[in-house]
Amino acid sequence: MTDKREAVKKLFTAKSSRVETNKGDVYYQRLYAQCKKRIEALKTLEPFGNKLELQDLLSEEGVDRRDFMKWVSATTAMLMLPSFFEPLVAEAAEVMNRVPVIWIELQDCAGNSEAFIRSDGPKVDEIILEIISLEFQETLMAAAGHQAEAQLHDAVETFKGKYLLFVEGSIPTAMNGFYGTIGPSGETFEEHLTRLSKDAAAIVAVGSCATFGGVPAAAPNPTGAKGVMDIVKGKPIINIPACPANPANMVGVILHYVLTGQIPELDSLLRPKFAFGYRIHDNCERRAHFDAGEFVEEWGDEGAKNNFCLYKMGCKGPMTFNNCSIVRYNEGVNWPIGVGRGCIGCSEPDFWDKYAYERPMADANIKAPTGGVEKTVDEFGLGVLTATAVGIGIHAAASALAGKKSDEGEK
Amino acid sequence: MSKHIVVDPITRIEGHLRIEAVIDDNNTIVDAYSSSTMFRGIETILKGRDPRDCGLLAMRICGVCTGTHYQRSIEAVEHAFGVTIPKNVRLVRNLIQGALYLHDHVVHFYHLHALDWVDITSALEADPKKTAVEARKWANVAGEYPWTDSESEFAQVQERVAKFVKQGRLGIFGNGYWGNKHYKLTPEQNLIGVTHYLQALDLQRDAAKMMAIFGGKNPHPQSIVVGGVTCVQDIQNPARIALFKDLLMKFRKFIKQAYLPDVYMAGTMYADEALDGTGGGLKNYMAYGGFRLDDNPMYKGAMLFPSGIVLDGDLSKVIDFDPEKIAEDVTHAWYKGDKPLHPFDGVTDPEYTGFGKKENGIAYLDTKHKYSWIKSPIYDDNRVEVGPLARMVVGVARGDKRIGEYVTRFLKNGNLPTKVLFSTVGRTAARAIETEMMADIMVEWTDELARNAAAGDLSTWTEFDFDKVSENAKGYGLEEAPRGALGHWVRIENGKVVNYQAVVPSTWNAAPRDYKERKGAYEASLIGIKVADPEQPLEILRTVHSFDPCIACAVHIVDTKGKELGVYKVDTSCSI
Numbered sequence: 001m002t003d004k005r006e007a008v009k010k011l012f013t014a015k016s017s018r019v020e021t022n023k024g025d026v027y028y029q030r031l032y033a034q035c036k037k038r039i040e041a042l043k044t045l046e047p048f049g050n051k052l053e054l055q056d057l058l059s060e061e062g063v064d065r066r067d068f069m070k071w072v073s074a075t076t077a078m079l080m081l082p083s084f085f086e087p088l089v090a091e092a093a094e095v096m097n098r099v100p101v102i103w104i105e106l107q108d109c110a111g112n113s114e115a116f117i118r119s120d121g122p123k124v125d126e127i128i129l130e131i132i133s134l135e136f137q138e139t140l141m142a143a144a145g146h147q148a149e150a151q152l153h154d155a156v157e158t159f160k161g162k163y164l165l166f167v168e169g170s171i172p173t174a175m176n177g178f179y180g181t182i183g184p185s186g187e188t189f190e191e192h193l194t195r196l197s198k199d200a201a202a203i204v205a206v207g208s209c210a211t212f213g214g215v216p217a218a219a220p221n222p223t224g225a226k227g228v229m230d231i232v233k234g235k236p237i238i239n240i241p242a243c244p245a246n247p248a249n250m251v252g253v254i255l256h257y258v259l260t261g262q263i264p265e266l267d268s269l270l271r272p273k274f275a276f277g278y279r280i281h282d283n284c285e286r287r288a289h290f291d292a293g294e295f296v297e298e299w300g301d302e303g304a305k306n307n308f309c310l311y312k313m314g315c316k317g318p319m320t321f322n323n324c325s326i327v328r329y330n331e332g333v334n335w336p337i338g339v340g341r342g343c344i345g346c347s348e349p350d351f352w353d354k355y356a357y358e359r360p361m362a363d364a365n366i367k368a369p370t371g372g373v374e375k376t377v378d379e380f381g382l383g384v385l386t387a388t389a390v391g392i393g394i395h396a397a398a399s400a401l402a403g404k405k406s407d408e409g410e411k
Numbered sequence: 412m413s414k415h416i417v418v419d420p421i422t423r424i425e426g427h428l429r430i431e432a433v434i435d436d437n438n439t440i441v442d443a444y445s446s447s448t449m450f451r452g453i454e455t456i457l458k459g460r461d462p463r464d465c466g467l468l469a470m471r472i473c474g475v476c477t478g479t480h481y482q483r484s485i486e487a488v489e490h491a492f493g494v495t496i497p498k499n500v501r502l503v504r505n506l507i508q509g510a511l512y513l514h515d516h517v518v519h520f521y522h523l524h525a526l527d528w529v530d531i532t533s534a535l536e537a538d539p540k541k542t543a544v545e546a547r548k549w550a551n552v553a554g555e556y557p558w559t560d561s562e563s564e565f566a567q568v569q570e571r572v573a574k575f576v577k578q579g580r581l582g583i584f585g586n587g588y589w590g591n592k593h594y595k596l597t598p599e600q601n602l603i604g605v606t607h608y609l610q611a612l613d614l615q616r617d618a619a620k621m622m623a624i625f626g627g628k629n630p631h632p633q634s635i636v637v638g639g640v641t642c643v644q645d646i647q648n649p650a651r652i653a654l655f656k657d658l659l660m661k662f663r664k665f666i667k668q669a670y671l672p673d674v675y676m677a678g679t680m681y682a683d684e685a686l687d688g689t690g691g692g693l694k695n696y697m698a699y700g701g702f703r704l705d706d707n708p709m710y711k712g713a714m715l716f717p718s719g720i721v722l723d724g725d726l727s728k729v730i731d732f733d734p735e736k737i738a739e740d741v742t743h744a745w746y747k748g749d750k751p752l753h754p755f756d757g758v759t760d761p762e763y764t765g766f767g768k769k770e771n772g773i774a775y776l777d778t779k780h781k782y783s784w785i786k787s788p789i790y791d792d793n794r795v796e797v798g799p800l801a802r803m804v805v806g807v808a809r810g811d812k813r814i815g816e817y818v819t820r821f822l823k824n825g826n827l828p829t830k831v832l833f834s835t836v837g838r839t840a841a842r843a844i845e846t847e848m849m850a851d852i853m854v855e856w857t858d859e860l861a862r863n864a865a866a867g868d869l870s871t872w873t874e875f876d877f878d879k880v881s882e883n884a885k886g887y888g889l890e891e892a893p894r895g896a897l898g899h900w901v902r903i904e905n906g907k908v909v910n911y912q913a914v915v916p917s918t919w920n921a922a923p924r925d926y927k928e929r930k931g932a933y934e935a936s937l938i939g940i941k942v943a944d945p946e947q948p949l950e951i952l953r954t955v956h957s958f959d960p961c962i963a964c965a966v967h968i969v970d971t972k973g974k975e976l977g978v979y980k981v982d983t984s985c986s987i
Binding site: 060107108109110111112113114115117118147172175178179180181182184185186189214215216218219220221222223225243244298299300304305306307329330331333334335336338339340341344352356357358 | 453612615630
């Protein structure tokens, strides 16, 4: 009990800060100039693999300029850039085939590959994917066996130092890594990853397994599974967590890299701030119900029929940094809070042990690392403390005081 | 002269799998071994958790058949708790899983399997005008209008492929076995295949969207909970159901006008292989049964896919399925254990013994001993195959009216005898047959859901007293996943999971040998296949892919003198 009171107190007193969405004119002017230079340089390069031209594809597919510019404008906003970057983003999309992508799968379920092929936007995203120079993708590629190995080898050699290495799945480290082997020599996943990382320009860890270990790393982590950043050192790494990662964020990262030649600004968990800079809760469509204290109390009740807040049913939106509430899934048709289930915190480290249960955090057996509901990644830098968090805190305290009978099975 | 082929990675699957094949001097496969090379320990991770939370985690066993794993885990707990779900819940879960079937089967056929039948580069030689005629011909066989019969559209696709080829680097189409003489389609037929490949890549999003309407997202939906579903606001909103139906009707049209005709086309062109039973394998088939058609308590009502076992391809006899007769053997799997165990008593205790000999940088499986992360499941001491073919075979043997009708119509339209089913082609055809059946019945389910909601039934959850029912309980969730019989078994004590086991399609099909040295389904299906060019094991991929493997998979070919010819990787994902 004392713990929970302490937690509430902490909520009231913790330092508040927000992602800087506006960095001022000077910053953006300088960035603009830098991006412009970068794109001009890319334009002079021959496209690597894919020589398809974006504008041809768009017109072939019947996408008019207006639709394309709509996509550009949405994407520019998603990347947290001012609207005068739009023409540059459009140009960046056109030179995306200058950046080769190699995609490998380790301890995974292929969920991110699957998500990738269902990429979001109507038509435009699909075409953008087509123009990406995807040199190696096991789930889709035609080649197999040593022809596939040859292709991987060829891609690595040809694009030495230039390719983006997308990694899906965690890396088992227990038992000398033998929980996962690949290829004719029976190379372990760790060896495989280390070898392919060496010549990559940057590594993109896609999905929660590749970023933080995900499912295999859930307690008791039988295979000693780890994320890419725990294995690979001395290379730029971008984490795109979530289970699976939102394809919009995968495209966003590639585009950002093309545009700036740099990896996007990251938080302390190496997640791009454009996607993970704010919490699910901050932009949740059910937020008003939270503020009004209107909660679903039981699956399928009147509250559920009226789209009330899912916090009491275990929604972890207040603790989770991701842009699901804005981007949503499958062409925006729905998302976990939309479908009445709530967020399970899948873009946060160790979410299987910390967040993924259908009871609210304050009532749970598993204690938050800081003892409260407001633990976030950059707790001291990014804790977005608003009335909301205070609201949760009060609710948490109230639940705790109400005692066990409202705890729905928690001991 | 003997040489080695090692195939690794086998691509266009989900997961990690290795197959070693031994070929004789005539390039005929005389032996084969299937091995999964990845382990995550999900069964171990589930122990000690709250049973209500297992579904979300158990779903991550696979990124492809996500919804099926999710529902089975939830149903195993419902079975243990004795919870009967409301009608809306049954319909919504059927629709979520139905959408998965449509998505999975179409993506499998076009994006994971078609390149084993369709030679992309040959499409360049096609005459677009003749292609249009050809497209009409096969649609006609299916009794449908063709999805595409526009000469200019075929010409446009051809131009796109030509651009791809001209630039030298083919990206993901690079290094295929283009030009292999075991590709049997004409250039025009290949152009139809390529055109539909590209169209399906676009359309499959709609099927994923269907799942997301009631599931929240795809892959890995999130709306199913023990006792019900959470999407009451989507059920009560007629516009959501209408959106689902619109997408369904469009996708169903593609299935009837493109997918089915293409399977007739491939089936006819590869009929010789179908007739001589290439890739037939075990010929023992099993279905757990799936898709509840009424609101009786679990396992006591009618099913869309009846359960049963058919042995030796004998359609005149069908054995009743009894879940008690399932056991898993670990003689050749990297686990401790000395006898086959029922899943309720199953143990997952790794005992990795590594590869056998290593030569010239190539590691070989230690096939005399343990060689895979997949256990060997047996049913009443039989090795069996599961999947769409097993469902169709069991349905026909049971005299199921609906299944009988779809299978008979397919064979009649295609002018094919029943025996073609027992082959690689048959496995691929069975998948198409059930896709059409599923698309048709989903229209009925959607209407039923709309009617039920309109009549005022918005019940989406059955209440239960968790403390009471979770004191000491056990249950199982059995269903037909797109790839075949899939089951989760759970034991619960004092509100926590004490044992969890999953026996899934790729366990049945991709398993290694058992304690009697009998082959698993993949292993058996490869025996006797002639490889045109050992450097291009197209035929092995075709047969392994016909199961729609769900574990990343590497195929190795070794000749009878024990030399390795190459490694090919099949990629899949159901390793647990």
